[in-house]
Amino acid sequence: MSEATASTGIQLLALHGAPEIQPGDDLTRLIIESVAASGVVLESGDVLVVTQKVVSKAEGRLVDLATVEPSDLAQRFADRWKKDPRHVEVVLRESVRLVRMDRGIIISETRHGFVCANAGVDASNVAGDVACLLPLDPDGSAASLRAALMRRLGIDLAVIISDSFGRPWRNGITNVAIGVAGLAPLTDYRGQPDDFGRVMQVSVLAVADELASAAELISGKINRCPFVVVRGYPYERRDGRAAELVMDSNTDMFR
Amino acid sequence: MSEATASTGIQLLALHGAPEIQPGDDLTRLIIESVAASGVVLESGDVLVVTQKVVSKAEGRLVDLATVEPSDLAQRFADRWKKDPRHVEVVLRESVRLVRMDRGIIISETRHGFVCANAGVDASNVAGDVACLLPLDPDGSAASLRAALMRRLGIDLAVIISDSFGRPWRNGITNVAIGVAGLAPLTDYRGQPDDFGRVMQVSVLAVADELASAAELISGKINRCPFVVVRGYPYERRDGRAAELVMDSNTDMFR
Numbered sequence: 001m002s003e004a005t006a007s008t009g010i011q012l013l014a015l016h017g018a019p020e021i022q023p024g025d026d027l028t029r030l031i032i033e034s035v036a037a038s039g040v041v042l043e044s045g046d047v048l049v050v051t052q053k054v055v056s057k058a059e060g061r062l063v064d065l066a067t068v069e070p071s072d073l074a075q076r077f078a079d080r081w082k083k084d085p086r087h088v089e090v091v092l093r094e095s096v097r098l099v100r101m102d103r104g105i106i107i108s109e110t111r112h113g114f115v116c117a118n119a120g121v122d123a124s125n126v127a128g129d130v131a132c133l134l135p136l137d138p139d140g141s142a143a144s145l146r147a148a149l150m151r152r153l154g155i156d157l158a159v160i161i162s163d164s165f166g167r168p169w170r171n172g173i174t175n176v177a178i179g180v181a182g183l184a185p186l187t188d189y190r191g192q193p194d195d196f197g198r199v200m201q202v203s204v205l206a207v208a209d210e211l212a213s214a215a216e217l218i219s220g221k222i223n224r225c226p227f228v229v230v231r232g233y234p235y236e237r238r239d240g241r242a243a244e245l246v247m248d249s250n251t252d253m254f255r
Numbered sequence: 256m257s258e259a260t261a262s263t264g265i266q267l268l269a270l271h272g273a274p275e276i277q278p279g280d281d282l283t284r285l286i287i288e289s290v291a292a293s294g295v296v297l298e299s300g301d302v303l304v305v306t307q308k309v310v311s312k313a314e315g316r317l318v319d320l321a322t323v324e325p326s327d328l329a330q331r332f333a334d335r336w337k338k339d340p341r342h343v344e345v346v347l348r349e350s351v352r353l354v355r356m357d358r359g360i361i362i363s364e365t366r367h368g369f370v371c372a373n374a375g376v377d378a379s380n381v382a383g384d385v386a387c388l389l390p391l392d393p394d395g396s397a398a399s400l401r402a403a404l405m406r407r408l409g410i411d412l413a414v415i416i417s418d419s420f421g422r423p424w425r426n427g428i429t430n431v432a433i434g435v436a437g438l439a440p441l442t443d444y445r446g447q448p449d450d451f452g453r454v455m456q457v458s459v460l461a462v463a464d465e466l467a468s469a470a471e472l473i474s475g476k477i478n479r480c481p482f483v484v485v486r487g488y489p490y491e492r493r494d495g496r497a498a499e500l501v502m503d504s505n506t507d508m509f510r
Contacts, residue, residue, distance in 0.1 A: 010267040010472055100508045107508065115424035164460070167422055168509035169370035170500050172441045172461025174468070176425065186427045205419070206427025207472065213429070214469035217265055217462065217488050233472050245425050253355045253362065254423035254509055 013040050014218045015227035021053075023060035028148040034227050044155040047230040048145075049215035052163035052178055053122070053132060054226040055141050061133040063090050077101065087123060090131045094119035099255070110134060113246035114178060116165045135161070138179030139241040146181040158182035158235060161242075162212035168254065175216035177208035177242045184236035185209075185244050206245060207235065268295050269473045270482035276308075278315035283403040289482050299410040302485040303400075304470035307418035307433055308377070308387060309481040310396050316388040318345050332356065342378060345386045349374035354510070365389060368501035369433060371420045390416070393434030394496040401436040413437035413490060416497075417467035423509065430471035432463035432497045439491035440464075440499050461500060462490065 017037035018030060027050070035042055042048070056062070070078065070085035074092055078085035081104030088106070092098075095108035099115055108119045112134065120134035135141045138161045146159040161179030166172075177185060185208035215228035249255065272292035273285060282305070290297055297303070311317070325333065325340035329347055333340035336359030343361070347353075350363035354370055363374045367389065375389040390396045393416045401414040416434030421427075432440060440463035470483035504510065 009269070010469075012265040012267070012469075014264070102508065103506075105508065169502050169507060170431065170461060170464070171502050172459045172464065172500065174429075174461050174464050204427045205471070206425060206429050209425070209427065209429050210468040210471055213465040214265075214267075214472060216460065216465055217469060217485075230472075245427065247424050247426050251358075252424060253357065253360065 010214075010230060010232040012214055012218050013229040013231060014038065014225045015040060015229065016225065018054070018224060018226050020224075021057040021226075023057060023062065025058045027054065027058045027145060028152065031145075031149065031227055032152060040229060042149075042153055042155060042157060042229065043231065044157065045231075045234075046155075046157045047160060047183065047211055047233060047235065048149070048157055049160045049162050049212055049219075049228045049230060050142075050145065051219060051226040052120070052134060052138070052161055055135050055138070055145075055161050055179070056132050059135055059141065061135060063131045063133065065090070065129040065131060077104075077106075080104075086129075087118075087121070087131055090133070091118045091121045094121055094133055111136075112138065112178070113243065114165075116163075120163060120178075134163070134178065139181065139243055140179075142179035142181035142242075156182070156237070158237070160208055160212055160215075162215060164216065175209075175212040176206075177212045177245060180208050180240050180242040180244075182237060182240070183208065184238050184240040185242060186240075187236065207233075208240070208242065208245065211235075265469075265485065265487040267469055267473050268484040268486060269293065269480045270295060270484065271480065273309070273479060273481050275479075276312040276481075278312060278317065280313045282309065282313045282400060283407065286400075286404065286482055287407060295484060297404075297408055297410055297412060297484065298486065299412065300486075300489075301410075301412045302415060302438065302466055302488060302490065303404070303412055304415045304417050304467055304474075304483045304485060305397075305400065306474060306481040307375070307389060307393070307416055310390050310393070310400075310416050310434070311387050314390055314396065316390060318386045318388065320345070320384040320386060332359075332361075335359075341384075342373075342376070342386055345388070346373045346376045349376050349388055367393065367433070368498065369420075371418075375418060375433075389418070389433065394436065394498055395434075397434035397436035397497075411437070411492070413492070415463055415467055415470075417470060419471065430464075430467040431461075432467045432500060435463050435495050435497040435499075437492060437495070438463065439493050439495040440497060441495075442491065462488075463495070463497065463500065466490075 015034040065086040068086040070089040074089035097109040100107040142159040162175045164173040189203035219225045270289040320341040323341040325344040329344035352364040355362040397414040417430045419428040444458035474480045
């Protein structure tokens with residue numbers, strides 16, 4: 001019961017006032033300004049969830065499509081499915097393995113090991129004919145952001161960089177963690193007894209993904225709210241990485 | 256900005272004091288008692304997330320494994336992967352289609368159209384040699400629960416029945432919605448302009464799954480907390496069903 005009481009009352013807090021992010025922007029400073037503008041005081045134990053899009057923009061992970069020469073494959077696929085061949089080309093360049101390429105949809109593996117649509121390349125909420133790529137090293141981005149925030153604020157918090165991925169078999173996208181710093185992304189209940197003393201078999205929870213999904217309920221797709229604070233979640237503090245969420249190819253049944 | 260302000264401050268509230276659920280239990284009464292024991296007052300606009308396990312138990316969706324005669328296929332698969340053949344048999348009986356059956360793992364489609372491990376059949380947190388099946392009609396269960404709560408409490412709330420599913424390519428399980436009543440499980444931003452006036456292409460969010468994941472952060476696997484209230488999320492009120500989350504076989508690239 002004490003454990004349940006400890007977890008009572010998680011809050012999801014929106015940070016407002018974020019400007020449109022430009023390449024080279026200091027995200028740490030913008031977050032601290034958003035915190036102040038929102039009347040929120042960050043506390044040790046908070047989880048700050050930041051959308052991938054602002055991290056990518058600040059890191060300049062943008063490609064001007066006017067500079068992209070589509071390959072023959074990109075051109076043929078685009079012609080067949082009425083896509084922008086330059087966008088298809090960028091997706092192919094960001095992929096290390098194609099899982100499915102059909103019906104105008106490309107599901108591929110990124111250099112990080114994530115399997116997602118279009119290798120995470122996105123054109124929405126980007127000005128002009130520009131494609132936005134995933135951060136080169138989202139775990140590193142999360143760690144840098146966390147270190148800078150801890151240094152400036154003097155508190156111990158965790159950082160998650162989130163992106164919205166589709167899934168097989170279910171309609172709609174949900175937010176997942178593509179970068180993690182300061183928390184264990186997986187909570188492993190294997191080997192612990194359940195309420196009946198039976199040892200649980202498969203109970204590894206992807207809490208970083210659940211935190212990212214929870215934050216999406218606030219950040220939404222249209223509200224310009226790229227920063228969300230999750231307060232009151234008793235996460236395991238350690239040097240975790242989103243890379244731990246990537247399934248090993250040996251156990252992947254859907255290559 | 257007004258939209259962002261409206262969504263500020265979602266709360267996740269645990270309801271304590273739920274007893275071990277028995278077949279035939281009146282979940283509505285138990286929820287109202289939990290609400291009272293937790294010092295929470297349910298409000299119109301709340302989303303009540305209930306774990307599948309308690310719904311299944313209350314509905315008597317339990318199978319005594321001592322009564323199960325394994326088929327030859329179940330016996331062979333169990334022998335090969337050191338599983339309980341009676342449990343494998345129950346999984347096969349609950350499946351309408353096998354998606355993968357290898358390495359001791361069965362991924363199959365249930366009669367509801369959900370694709371998940373073991374057809375949702377679970378042995379953890381169940382007393383004795385008993386397997387717990389998914390509710391026959393989780394959307395119906397959610398609708399009944401919602402109607403009874405609205406009648407007794409005089410408020411308009413939404414109900415989600417959640418279960419934890421694995422996913423391809425990512426480690427760990429996350430909670431998703433298998434039953435929905437009173438809210439739109441998908442929020443469709445297609446056709447709406449993004450911050451740059453560009454019409455968004457793929458922005459259908461599975462908010463019911465995100466609500467289920469958020470609730471899992473409180474209910475956990477071990478704390479006996481099967482009821483969680485999500486407060487402050489401005490969901491679209493309508494007669495939604497979790498069946499809307501099931502991908503049509505024509506668009507499913509991972510049959």
